[in-house]
Amino acid sequence: MADHRNIRELDLTELKAYFEAIGDKKFRAMQAYEWLWKKNARSFDEMSNLSLDLRKRLAEDFSFNSIKVDITQQSADGTLKSRFITHDGHLMEGVVIPTEKRNTACVSSQIGCSLSCKFCATGQMDRKRNLHFDEIYDQVAILNEQSLAHYGTPLSNIVFMGMGEPLLNYKNVNRAIERITSPDAMGMSPKRITVSTAGVAKMIRQLGDDEVRFNLALSLHAATDEKRNRIMGINETNNIDALVDALNHFYQKTKNDITLEYVLLRGENDSLEDAEELVKVYRKIPTHLVNVIEYNQVEGIHFTKSDEDSTQAFTDYLAGKRVNVRVRRSRGKDIDAACGQLANK
Ligand code: SAH
Numbered sequence: 001m002a003d004h005r006n007i008r009e010l011d012l013t014e015l016k017a018y019f020e021a022i023g024d025k026k027f028r029a030m031q032a033y034e035w036l037w038k039k040n041a042r043s044f045d046e047m048s049n050l051s052l053d054l055r056k057r058l059a060e061d062f063s064f065n066s067i068k069v070d071i072t073q074q075s076a077d078g079t080l081k082s083r084f085i086t087h088d089g090h091l092m093e094g095v096v097i098p099t100e101k102r103n104t105a106c107v108s109s110q111i112g113c114s115l116s117c118k119f120c121a122t123g124q125m126d127r128k129r130n131l132h133f134d135e136i137y138d139q140v141a142i143l144n145e146q147s148l149a150h151y152g153t154p155l156s157n158i159v160f161m162g163m164g165e166p167l168l169n170y171k172n173v174n175r176a177i178e179r180i181t182s183p184d185a186m187g188m189s190p191k192r193i194t195v196s197t198a199g200v201a202k203m204i205r206q207l208g209d210d211e212v213r214f215n216l217a218l219s220l221h222a223a224t225d226e227k228r229n230r231i232m233g234i235n236e237t238n239n240i241d242a243l244v245d246a247l248n249h250f251y252q253k254t255k256n257d258i259t260l261e262y263v264l265l266r267g268e269n270d271s272l273e274d275a276e277e278l279v280k281v282y283r284k285i286p287t288h289l290v291n292v293i294e295y296n297q298v299e300g301i302h303f304t305k306s307d308e309d310s311t312q313a314f315t316d317y318l319a320g321k322r323v324n325v326r327v328r329r330s331r332g333k334d335i336d337a338a339c340g341q342l343a344n345k
């Protein structure tokens with residue numbers, strides 16, 4: 001029975017059928033399943049309550065495509081960035097960001113990215129492939145172990161704000177989140193998970209239709225089509241009106257949180273007129289928060305961050321219009337772990 005399926009593709013019923021088929025006891029399936037999803041084993045060797053022969057047999061019959069930590073760097077502010085290597089030799093990154101109240105993991109959904117947002121480091125790389133759901137799951141499991149080891153507390157939140165566009169890898173992202181939130185695996189609350197998208201209207205609607213239970217963030221970054229087209233090519237096919245409609249659909253179906261993200265680029269989108277346009281879009285979307293993001297310098301990209309005065313004026317303007325606004329200062333800049341800096345360095 002050398003089918004070389006990925007063992008994590010099998011559900012418990014299928015695992016039971018396998019163990020029966022090789023003449024072993026059904027309860028072995030539960031033991032193996034626990035190694036896979038409760039104890040987060042990353043190889044058959046670790047499954048110490050299975051006999052050596054059985055572990056060998058499993059290794060012959062199945063693949064186990066776990067990722068490994070290549071290197072981990074720690075920032076002066078405590079942020080941990082890890083570069084992971086996949087079974088087929090690709091590199092991607094994940095980050096743990098500690099604050100007083102929470103430890104947030106920032107995870108990747110693709111190797112590279114097919115979009116080319118002008119301000120983003122990952123956008124300068126090609127998309128090599130989608131991450132498979134078990135690889136996304138491994139990232140979270142490993143970052144959770146790091147969180148426990150370094151800060152003494154597990155992850156409290158997960159954001160899909162690493163490399164890649166999660167909604168262009170829809171199936172794997174959803175399947176990974178199913179595992180991350182399932183009581184028979186990691187069991188985290190979906191309310192503590194946020195998927196961030198550059199704006200794929202069709203898939204935002206799909207999230208609504210699928211009645212997902214996690215939150216959504218839209219990387220808006222410009223509030224008119226003209227400006228947004230210039231910095232985010234995806235806007236040409238997913239314009240602001242289409243995104244507004246899709247987000248309303250998402251909210252109507254799920255009632256989950258929607259956050260708007262807006263990275264302030266000096267002289268590009270940080271004027272008071274830009275703020276005024278942003279208020280107009282904000283009013284059309286059932287969102288509770290605008291996250292104004294400090295831009296992180298990326299090598300080879302001409303954009304720079306807004307100065308303090310413009311940032312203040314921009315956020316004051318929003319607050320004056322009763323927009324719930326928060327400024328997100330970047331973390332981990334010294335190790336290129338901040339938003340938009342992930343490029344496997
Ligand atoms: N593709 C998804 C998720 C990855 S990017 C998305 O676009 O939302 C995560 C966030 O970081 C996005 O809001 C992105 O626009 C922002 N970002 C990209 N480059 C940045 C940079 N250099 N400085 C600050 N934020 C950046």
